Amino acid sequence: MAVEAIIDKIMADAKAEAEEIKQKAEKEIEKIKEEQRANIERIRVSAEEEGKIQAEEEKRRLISAAELDQRQRLLREKQDLIEETFKRAMKRVIEMGRDDYCRLIEALLIKAVDDGDEEVIISPKDEDRITQELLERVNLKLSEDGRKGQLKLSDKTREMAGGFVLTKGRKEVNCSLESIFSLAREELEGEVAGILFEDKGP
Template sequence: MAGIDNITGRILQVAQGEVDKVLAAAEDQAKEILGKADLKAESIAKAAGARSEQQTKLYAARVKSSAESTRKKALLSAKQEIIDSVIDKAYNQLINQDAASYFEMMQKILAKTVRAEKGTIALPAADLARVPDSFKKAVSKIAEDKGGELKFAEKAANIDSGFVLSYGGIEENCSLRSIFAANRDQIQDTICKVLFS
């Protein structure tokens, strides 16, 4: 799946610029929060002349701790936004790539999911309109190489990309959306390592 890796690499490069902007904005916001907390702590300390110095310091420490917690939440939220954006961009680039690259990717996914049984493969309506004969031949060969047989379903699958395999009434959803969902944690971990390490 070198094509996916290349696309993901390009998306990650573009996302790095977004990461820097969002993190800088979050850091500015965090500094502003901490600055306000310091001012509030000073104000409280001055106003609390009757309170003991220790109580004032404890309260000021709690205010700073709360501000730091707010800063960390803002950074975490910004990072999650970036990760979601990168995943969405990767998904959209994969489903919108040229037909040759798209169906080559589908062949690779099929090679990993096909069984040594007789079954059917259903494509979404959008893919049925653009499926090349070379893909149809490749589907038959991939199935035969595994000791199985696949015929194209007459009805379109109710998915936006990928395919659905059916063996004896049991369906296996191989849409890109379901593949992304099944691997979301791994994808997020990879993005985090690349962008935030």
């Protein structure tokens, strides 16, 4: 899969978005921890006031439940923040200027094309950016590279955020932004999480 064509762009944007929402992440995580610390302290005080064996057992049970709830809430919060980071990074790519976006698509096509006579399915939103003129520039480079250089736009379009799908016969190569970001996320999620939650363990 031709993720390499935009992996650096995705990485840069994801890191930039992670830095932007890092402060939000820190505040949300600290808020959850503070709420749970207060909850656990209330449980301890209540048990000590009752001073009974049953109360001690109940205290341990409630504290354990509170700690589990905190871990689950922290996990959900972290997952939500990572999701937000990648959504905002993809939005950056979608909203790139026309020239930058076209260069990105050209590079991706050159890496993704196999034979060079595939049809290119695009999003209706990209009809004014991914044109046959763009494909002709790519075709020239494909010909120089020993491939057929006969790419053409498909009569069909497909709903996607951006990018394209290559098709030839029954074979498809999905280079939509959704597909590329999904694959890139597998590689980058740990690094982005490190930026968001550095030294912010449960």
